[in-house]
Amino acid sequence: MPVFRTESGHEVPSVTADEMREVDRVAVDCVELGMLQMVENAGRTLAGIVRRKTGEPTQIVGRREADATPTVIVLAGGGGNGAGGLCAVRHLRNHGWSARTLLDRDPTDLSGPAGRQCRILTKSGVAVTAATDRHDADGSDTDTGLTHLLADADLVVDALIGYGLSGPPHGTTAEMIDAIEASETPVVSLDVPSGLQATTGETPGVAVSADTTLTLALPKTGFADEADDLDLRPAVGDLLLADIGIPPVVYRRVGFGAVVDRVEKEDADATDDQIPYRQPFGARNWVRLVDVRR
Numbered sequence: 001m002p003v004f005r006t007e008s009g010h011e012v013p014s015v016t017a018d019e020m021r022e023v024d025r026v027a028v029d030c031v032e033l034g035m036l037q038m039v040e041n042a043g044r045t046l047a048g049i050v051r052r053k054t055g056e057p058t059q060i061v062g063r064r065e066a067d068a069t070p071t072v073i074v075l076a077g078g079g080g081n082g083a084g085g086l087c088a089v090r091h092l093r094n095h096g097w098s099a100r101t102l103l104d105r106d107p108t109d110l111s112g113p114a115g116r117q118c119r120i121l122t123k124s125g126v127a128v129t130a131a132t133d134r135h136d137a138d139g140s141d142t143d144t145g146l147t148h149l150l151a152d153a154d155l156v157v158d159a160l161i162g163y164g165l166s167g168p169p170h171g172t173t174a175e176m177i178d179a180i181e182a183s184e185t186p187v188v189s190l191d192v193p194s195g196l197q198a199t200t201g202e203t204p205g206v207a208v209s210a211d212t213t214l215t216l217a218l219p220k221t222g223f224a225d226e227a228d229d230l231d232l233r234p235a236v237g238d239l240l241l242a243d244i245g246i247p248p249v250v251y252r253r254v255g256f257g258a259v260v261d262r263v264e265k266e267d268a269d270a271t272d273d274q275i276p277y278r279q280p281f282g283a284r285n286w287v288r289l290v291d292v293r294r
């Protein structure tokens with residue numbers, strides 16, 4: 001199991017998609033942390049990273065006028081990953097960023113956390129549309145029109161698919177991944193670059209090549225390439241880890257991870273509440289992961 005390291009040398013164990021699902025389950029069932037709370041923490045941190053990357057509305061230099069508003073396009077799917085993207089749109093707009101979102105499906109097809117985040121946006125007067133609903137002046141199809149839209153943006157957020165990828169991306173989702181790949185606009189992927197298997201790092205079909213990946217709670221095993229001396233996969237880009245508020249006792253209950261084991265051995269008599277699993281975040285709610293060891 002690859003162990004990731006922060007810039008200051010703090011070690012963070014990685015998880016497979018199934019282990020992450022188990023962390024989620026324990027967080028919800030045993031600690032009563034709500035899925036929507038975790039989504040909110042993910043979306044808010046994502047918005048913060050996007051703001052850092054695009055600059056204050058009055059401070060942008062280079063591509064735009066000094067007083068321009070940064071434009072961010074969030075491409076969102078229908079699962080937990082899309083929910084985080086929709087949440088980030090709200091936080092970006094609250095801070096004055098021009099953020100809009102396009103879904104890989106009709107908004108009426110959303111349920112669960114994505115449905116809730118979508119309703120919060122629409123009830124706040126923010127339009128949420130399917131990428132296929134776009135009617136471009138030049139009559140171009142979804143794929144081409146979307147590529148133009150992305151090219152005009154300052155940053156694209158990829159919140160289409162996270163650790164829930166099942167088989168090669170298909171339909172509108174695959175077209176949206178193609179459009180991201182065809183544009184040269186910087187991409188921030190939420191949790192996992194869409195199309196990449198979180199556990200193995202394989203790409204069964206089209207996949208996003210991210211400039212930055214903001215992964216949630218713990219890094220995923222597939223981010224390190226077993227065949228290439230555990231190097232970070234280039235498709236992950238700059239790897240950041242977000243704190244989504246999961247308390248250490250959840251990781252202990254799930255009972256995985258070399259780092260967790262080692263900490264337990266050092267403090268074998270500690271009770272659940274005392275296990276000193278050291279969160280790597282320090283004073284911030286995200287941290288950069290720079291390398292990996294076995």
Ligand SMILES: NC(=O)C1=CN([C@@H]2O[C@H](COP(=O)(O)OP(=O)(O)OC[C@H]3O[C@@H](n4cnc5c(N)ncnc54)[C@H](O)[C@@H]3O)[C@@H](O)[C@H]2O)[C@H](O)CC1
Binds near residue numbers: 084167192
């Ligand atoms: N503790 C956490 O880590 C939390 C993670 N969160 C986020 O939730 C996702 C996982 O959510 P889930 O709903 O299980 O799956 P996804 O959103 O990744 O994907 C489901 C979504 O994708 C579609 N889909 C799957 N495969 C394909 C395909 N081959 N082609 C097209 N579409 C596909 C599927 O139909 C669904 O719509 C995790 O990654 C985090 O981002 C939360 O923030 C809560 C806590």
Ligand SMILES: [K+]
Binds near residue numbers: 159193194
């Ligand atoms: K994603």
